[in-house]
Amino acid sequence: MSSTTVSASSGFRLPRWAIPAGATIGFVAAYVIFRGTATLPHDDEAPQFLAVTDLREWIDDHRNDNPFFLYFLNYIRLGVGALHTLFQTVLYALGWPGITGVMGALAWLAGGWRTGLLALAGVSAFGVLGLWQSSVDTLALVGVAVLLSLVIGIPVGVWAGLSARVRRTVTPVLDVMQIMPTFAYLAPLALFFHIGAPAGAIATMIYAIPPAIRITALAVAQVSPTAVEASTSLGATRWQTLFKVHLPLARSTMALAVNQTIMMALSMVVIANLISAPGLGGDIIRGLSRAQVGIMLPAGVAIVVMAVVLDRMTLATARKDPRARTRRTDLAVAGALAAAGLALIPVLPAVWPENVTIDVVAPVNDAVRWAEENWYAVTTGIKDVTTYALLNPLESLLTSAPWWLVALAALILAWRVSGVRAALTALACLLAIALLGVWEHTMQTLTTVTVAVLVTLVIGLLLGVAAARAPRFSAIQRPLLDAAQTMPAFVYLLPALALFGTTRFTAIFASVIYAVPPVVRLVEDGIKGVPPTVVEAAVAAGSTPGQLLWKVQLPMARRAILLAANQGIVMTLAMVVIGGLVGAGALGYDVVSGFSQRTDFGMGFVAGVATVLLGVMLDRITQGADRRTSPRKRKMS
Amino acid sequence: MGDSPDSAAITVEGLWKIFGSGAQKVLAGDDRNLDPVALREKTGCTAAVRDVSFEVRPGEVFVVMGLSGSGKSTLVRCLTRLIEPSAGEVRIDGEDVRAASPARLREIRRHQVSMVFQHFGLLPHRKVIDNVAYGLEIQGVPRQERHARAAEILSLVGLDGYAGSFPDQLSGGMQQRVGLARALAVDPQVMLFDEPFSALDPLIRRDMQAEVIRLHREVGKTMVFITHDLSEALKLGERIAIMRAGAIVQLGTAEELVGAPADDYVADFVRDVPRSHVLTLRWICRAPEPGDPLDGPELPAATPVKDAVAVASASSLPIKVVADGELAGVVDRDDLLAFLAGQDPHSVRANA
């Protein structure tokens, strides 16, 4: 209202693009004038890094005599380690017949014959792929991590569900935990818990706990307040109401929490190999460091299979009607499966017999080699065009601009898009990054992320719009997206590495495949969520399909699209950092390097922190956007 | 317990409930006298119950009525501190509820007062019988015993044969019967109903009202019944309290409310009530004038006006209205016609 009256009374009206254009010109001018000044070039020996490295040395020297370690942290490590050994011992003792039988039986009970057979096939697949040992190790690690996540997450979640105050305290912490790229956890963990399976389990737990808490809280908060009140009115104590009303009513939603926790754990457990946690991660990392897709692929497939089996099992449990009695035949079959498995333990060898494995390493490597040779021109072309046309110019822009100019630009952008609060948070993050001494690398990572996000959004919008408009296309695409979202992030490095070698573009390619599915989904749902009456009205008014899309559907799906952008950015960042393993350089590489060179520990640690700050900044800049319905509204208030 | 000075089942005095932080400050100052809208604008607090006092006699059905948002639910929840009152006194069977310890409060809720809710509040994961037995279960009554009791109550509310069903397999009316049974199962002295039938369709609602009347006759509980439906209030209530913006504006029998509304709000409320059904002859009779023949038919003062019409049409003589064996007044045909036509001689007189 203010804008129209003001411009009407002054009788002069700036065109809408004038202010942004003016700002852009201002920034370009400032860049041209100040370029090359106040840059913050990277220094491997920055005092901040050295301080952290020294701290690590100190901790290493006092790990066994400092009381905090001796009586606290080491006990945690020890307890988790003992739990892991327990899981491992049980799984090893079961051997493949036992594990197959028991998993099959559990799955059969959870979801009937389909799930049961799926589990049998899935577990056998570990053996057939020749990865029995690693798979069992991974299973043990996931088991420990999920158990711990639930043991901690469910009580906290219940508490948060019961008390709005707790919920308000916990939510921002969980928010940050969820945008924290997985890599960032590892260095501090190694610092406190050393390396190995216990540290890996703890890292995985930290990554997997947010959904456990969040979904449990949601489930408990959703419980019908009348039912709770009725229970209280009859004189039930809090505990009675909790156990007789809240928990039973929240049960099926809480099963989803378990499901999500398992999925998160599976995607983290691979990365935990960087701090020497055992399992399939080892095979994937070995494949990466040998650039052999043939080694990585089976391990990737095994992880996906494990994810699918556990996903179906827990989902089936969640969807199960709690009142339906398990059918007697199902019980019988499950019992028979478990009994057969257990009975066969002494008879059959504990590890999968080697002659029933298929060796895919050589054929896959050959196929990849073929693809490399034949597509070399194309893939190199794509890579070089993107690198020279987008990556390098943007990177040199960001690294040669004065840091204050970049900070100012971020401030103004965040302010415009998400308001004052977000702008200040973004600024604070950038300043902290500058102080940490990783400015240049952050700008490089930001470049890679920006390019990847652009590509992700373009592809995501195209596919999402296509799916929203063509139901048949959507029907084909959905299951693919489902599968893509079940896969641990790491797996996406495979095809990227095969096609593009170790470069920044590889990370971009991997993050695009990683982030596109949720973006497509959000866009599709957003467009489909436009009320049919509105669409009808527009069609009745004679809109062409194109007009309908541009003038009605896309603007009305704005919220969903912005949310998609936000999601895309967070996911891309996580992946770009992992890309440090395959040549993406910058922060991701610093983190990797921090794990592998003791002298670089400080740099890696700081880079991890900077990654988190970068994530918070990008999240805040874009997050406000989806809370606002239209840019006008804010002007009025 | 029984040594209370009054013999009321429930006594409420000067009860306040103010939602929002700073409630105590509002109560301490002059802001308490502001009307709710002004109060909310000034302090952000909502005064849901404002200085309410009343008594409920043992065995009585006490109805609280008012428009949506007038504070009825809040009031009834304050009685057992499901919502903590901000100020005032609540006594149940003479015992000061506000002073009760958490454990004592639970005892009161377990044994003395139970409640029926508008949206039933049944536990979907439990069978009907276990829903009904829930109150006994949390008291620690052994399974067999509580199931026996629950089955008894189920047949009392007419749900024989549904013990093994789940709530969502029942119709709305049946679900509320389960809610009723659950409240009855603990054998309380007082039952609170918060608009128990407003989610039901009219026919079922009528059945359920009849059910409550029947139960009241059979088990003789004290009942506090919240409703925003006037005809329901008139049908069930011995006495009715009308609430507006958190305060009680009038408390009395149906006849008093219809016959002498305290203000326009109440008058508005009762406007559409068929007055001849509610008001009795006591309300319209007049002192016999000289020349009125006093040998006409005789009717008790508590006869509803509508029932007098047939008598009046049979006899042209004025009807003698008798209360406690004495003549209270007379009503003739003209009086009746004038009343039915809407010119209420009494209220005209009262207003003058």
Added chain:
Amino acid sequence: MKIRLLAGILVLGLSAVGCGGATVDTSTTSSAPAAGSSASAEPAGTVKIAINPWVGYEASAHVVAYLLRNELGYNVELPEIKEQLSWEGFETGDVDVIIENWGHPDLKEQFIEQKKVAVEAGSTGNKGVIGWYIPKWMADEHPDITDSKNLNKYADLFKTSESGDKGQLLFGDPSYVSNEEALIKNLKLNYKVVVGGSEAALIKSAQQAQAQKKPLLFYFWDPHWLFSQTELIRVNLPPYTEGCDADPKKVACDYPEMDLDKIVSKKFADTGGKAYELVKNFNWTNEDQNAVADDMTNKGMSGEEAAKKWVEANTAKWQAWIPK
């Protein structure tokens, strides 16, 4: 109930470590359940040989693992752990043996001298040297390029999309022993280190560089099977003198030739029995290692197959390592 459980675990933990708190290595070292224990032969124990990320190392590890399994009846685990983390593994019990160690005097000082969790177990017999290499055709075309003083002259040749306006020096796995950044700085070279991320990336680039006559300057090391397939020329950095690499920030000289050696955990040295003896006795030549590594990389053999092939062909050599 839960509390009792917790208390139980605590008591267990306390009794496991005495009452002096928990140290890092109190974990269940080497007692990880024996996988693959077929009912017949009880394994003599489990040996954990870290696998560092280059194929020559793996060749050695697989041969030793093969002998431990098949001659001495041990269980062998081969966890993928990078060089420096492997040393920490001695402390946590995740690693028993590093079968090929490249120098690392600082780590020796820390873990052998100070923490006393590791001990040296003798030379592997391999001589190792790290250096900067170019494909032979470049040396043929520009004879003076092999002197590091002239590298700046040719920096333009080595430019790539990843190195911007500087020349590219391709590096391998982030965990490798490296003086590259310091060398570039101290020799004032107009080059940028680009991390290929793995040995494989180095090999592939080297092969392409020679076959397609592409310029390439890269970090590499000997012993390596690649030298028998592709002709590579070493660039001469200022020669190594004793102690010139003492301060990692000030290094301005070439890498020294190293006697590669074996490091084992103290615990393994004390309790490893015959397995430790075998590891200590293990000693072979660069040619031996290259043969096995070549089989693993280029003949499509798994580590175990390649080890088996070598063992079958070289009985006399390994017989000498087996403890009596």
